[in-house]
Amino acid sequence: MIESVLVANRGEIACRVFRTCRAMGVSTVAVHSDADAGALHVREADVAVRLPGSAAADTYLRGEAVVRAALDAGADAVHPGYGFLSESASFARAVLDAGLVWIGPPPAVIEAMASKTRAKRIMAEAGVPVLEAAEPPLIVKAAAGGGGRGMRVVRDLAALDAEVASARAEAMAAFGDDEVFVEPYVEGGRHVEVQILADAHGVVWALGTRDCSLQRRHQKVIEEAPAPGLGGAGGGADRGGGGEE
Template identity: 75%
Template sequence: MISTVLVANRGEIACRIARTCGELGIRTVTVHSDADANALHARGADESVRLPGAAPADTYLRGDLLVKAALAAGADAVHPGYGFLSENAGFARAVQDAGLVWIGPPPEAIEAMASKTRAKELMGIAPLREVTEADLPVLVKAAAGGGGRGMRVVRELADLDAELASARAEAASAFGDGEVFVEPYLGGDAGGRHVEVQVLADTHGTVWALGTRDCSLQRRHQK
């Protein structure tokens, strides 16, 4: 039985998790950097643990500090939210090794699917290795994480190198991993739609497909 959850994230997602846990009678602990000391997620939980520093690389991307905060706060489980370390198999294992419940996919599943380049390899889909004029427009995309971070649409070949460098820097800052890849961009002009299927599974082998959703309407590559 889980009584206390540490939310290893910030902002809106941390607030949503804390609210749901509250409705279930579960105590929540959030974490906050110095820059987020007065943020809503830091003030709205039952407890919030300070992560010294301001940059994500020094705070929300420090798995060791997050596990230490969970243990210090007496948490039973860790919920990673999305982005940051939510798709980091090493962090998931560190949480489990500390005797805490990991609320998310098993580390083995994360290793198989968290890296978009690895996931594409498993599905037999190869990213673009060399981009030509005939391939444009293309999308530069971070291999790790999500939430629209580390993504750039390239419509001119001359812009590719700069956009690659920019995407790598943003991905490294957001996810601690600067790997990016390039794939064809099927925007609205090409009639492409962004359709997703969400899958939910428990630890007893039960799996639900939660239907499809059209995620084509986006702002800054976020649904």
């Protein structure tokens, strides 16, 4: 049974996980950079562990430091939240190798889907339609992350090289990976997501839709669920699939 969870994240993300842990009677461990020493998630946790440094690349993105913090604090499990190391298969493996519980998808699943370029290739091979770059307008995206980081809209091909270089620099600073890709920029399109949840027993739930079209600098401001105007999109458990996800 899990008695203590370290959340490898910060801010609102960590606070939400801490709230659930408190409701379940599970103690919580926060990690923080020097810049976040006084942050709310640090104050709300039962235990807080300092990650020396101020930049994300020196703190929240250092998987070995986070694993060490979990062991030092006596945590049983690590919850990555989203962003940072949540899509790092090597981090998930490091957590498991340390004898801790990893609250998230198995490393093999993360490895397959963490990179947007790899995920697009898998989807295309499975016959799922994907966007392919053609003529402007185009959008440059970071392969290893989201949240609007490492994204640039290109309306003139003459500016493409410069925007790719700029996106790579931002992606490296935010995610520790400078891989980017280019696809068509859909003018006026709606951003609709379908949330999927699966357990270790092969049960998969479709949790319905959400519309994330209202954005600022390519970062979601409001998410509305269910997505309006799509008809009857429901959720439920599907026990027909196999494998651990």
